[in-house]
Amino acid sequence: MEVPYKCGGCDHNTGASKKLIRKSDPRGVTGVSQLKSMVGLSQEQQKHAIYETHASQSAGYKTVKVYSAYLGEVDLNVYDAGKGYVALQTLVPGLDGSPDIFVKAVDVQKHALYPDKYQYDIRYLAQVQPTFIDIQKAADNAKTIELMKAQKKVAELSGGKLNPQDQKRLHTAYIYNNAVDIHFNTCQYLHFLHKHTGKNNVTNSNILLSMHNVARLDNAFWAGNYMVYGNGNNTFYPLGTSDVGGHEAGHGLVQTVAGLKYQGHSGALNESFADVLGVCFEFFLYYKFNNNKDGNTEDDIDGKSDWLIGEDSGKRVEYLRNMKDPTNAQQPQPKIYRGPYWMDPNNKSRDFGGVHTNSGVGNYCFYLLSTNLGWEKALGLFWECLQQLGPNSSYIDFRDYLKAVAAKDPVLKDAVKLALYGSGLTDTVVTDWEA
Numbered sequence: 001m002e003v004p005y006k007c008g009g010c011d012h013n014t015g016a017s018k019k020l021i022r023k024s025d026p027r028g029v030t031g032v033s034q035l036k037s038m039v040g041l042s043q044e045q046q047k048h049a050i051y052e053t054h055a056s057q058s059a060g061y062k063t064v065k066v067y068s069a070y071l072g073e074v075d076l077n078v079y080d081a082g083k084g085y086v087a088l089q090t091l092v093p094g095l096d097g098s099p100d101i102f103v104k105a106v107d108v109q110k111h112a113l114y115p116d117k118y119q120y121d122i123r124y125l126a127q128v129q130p131t132f133i134d135i136q137k138a139a140d141n142a143k144t145i146e147l148m149k150a151q152k153k154v155a156e157l158s159g160g161k162l163n164p165q166d167q168k169r170l171h172t173a174y175i176y177n178n179a180v181d182i183h184f185n186t187c188q189y190l191h192f193l194h195k196h197t198g199k200n201n202v203t204n205s206n207i208l209l210s211m212h213n214v215a216r217l218d219n220a221f222w223a224g225n226y227m228v229y230g231n232g233n234n235t236f237y238p239l240g241t242s243d244v245g246g247h248e249a250g251h252g253l254v255q256t257v258a259g260l261k262y263q264g265h266s267g268a269l270n271e272s273f274a275d276v277l278g279v280c281f282e283f284f285l286y287y288k289f290n291n292n293k294d295g296n297t298e299d300d301i302d303g304k305s306d307w308l309i310g311e312d313s314g315k316r317v318e319y320l321r322n323m324k325d326p327t328n329a330q331q332p333q334p335k336i337y338r339g340p341y342w343m344d345p346n347n348k349s350r351d352f353g354g355v356h357t358n359s360g361v362g363n364y365c366f367y368l369l370s371t372n373l374g375w376e377k378a379l380g381l382f383w384e385c386l387q388q389l390g391p392n393s394s395y396i397d398f399r400d401y402l403k404a405v406a407a408k409d410p411v412l413k414d415a416v417k418l419a420l421y422g423s424g425l426t427d428t429v430v431t432d433w434e435a
């Protein structure tokens with residue numbers, strides 16, 4: 001593969017600013033209170049509301065169906081969809097006593113922003129116009145995507161390929177609808193975060209922003225205080241899928257909570273925790289919408305959850321990483337600490353010491369733990385462990401803290417021991433990282 005070490009998909013821009021965002025509302029005239037009073041929604045309505053900030057007098061609240069490229073039909077609670085457009089900015093209610101989180105998607109091409117060249121102040125980004133989605137166009141594009149999928153299948157079966165014109169149509173449709181996926185995922189991620197960590201946001205800010213529509217970028221990344229999503233190029237379709245979004249937002253959480261440096265063991269742990277959060281978010285999302293315990297299949301989303309990372313955006317590759325068996329991927333990863341495929345963590349010239357490779361060990365450990373306890377309990381232990389880790393933590397620290405947080409309960413203790421042993425993190429192994 002031409003593009004080594006891209007994750008689902010992240011090169012985690014290490015030039016990112018580490019400065020904390022001040023907690024007070026930095027949004028000036030479009031602050032939370034103004035937005036709330038402007039739209040006048042109930043608490044319940046606010047939960048998933050997408051706000052049209054240029055509401056007219058006759059505007060009202062209603063639910064519209066928007067077609068998302070990856071998630072299928074998504075219900076959005078929209079304020080003033082009268083003109084057929086919705087703004088992709090949302091207030092997700094905070095926990096008791098915590099601020100609400102302002103979630104927003106920004107189209108980089110519309111605003112001539114250059115995420116590959118510059119770092120933007122999140123306060124500045126919060127004030128630029130959000131992405132607007134034409135509901136009708138989103139629906140039409142969904143049909144194009146479905147049609148193209150069918151055509152592609154036929155073309156593949158007959159040994160041919162999509163013609164250039166169809167390829168262009170497909171790419172346009174994917175890019176357009178990608179914004180819906182990204183915004184939907186980001187809003188849902190905060191619900192996932194509340195439930196499993198008790199936190200209100202991945203950073204200490206009350207904003208969570210995504211920049212999308214980055215041309216020819218086969219990657220997505222956490223830029224220090226916001227997310228950037230590429231449109232894909234040779235290797236990927238647009239990278240707006242749930243596990244990728246969960247991975248990138250996960251980097252934000254890891255940075256805030258543990259500050260794991262992006263090199264050697266700590267970098268591999270950083271990548272692994274991002275993958276764990278990404279895959280768990282996918283599990284959360286599909287359970288939430290497709291469990292059908294309420295007898296409601298209307299709200300089902302397309303696809304299914306799995307242990308693969310990047311499987312829904314792959315063009316040239318089927319998936320990027322495989323947490324169930326890290327050795328079984330286009331770029332194999334170790335599943336055993338210092339076992340086959342393990343990279344020298346001290347060789348910083350190769351992917352910061354193999355951070356996207358050696359993360360396989362943490363990923364496999366999580367998989368093993370989940371098979372015993374279920375992913376929710378496993379995530380709870382990983383979350384407790386993450387809070388103990390620091391910038392220079394190694395896999396040995398990870399082992400010791402994971403054991404410590406499980407020590408209170410014999411069942412958890414045994415499950416952790418099995419998972420650690422299964423991934424080669426036995427009691428006697430020592431670090432090979434010269435941190």
Ligand SMILES: [Zn+2]
Nearest residue numbers: 007010012274
């Ligand atoms: Zn990453």
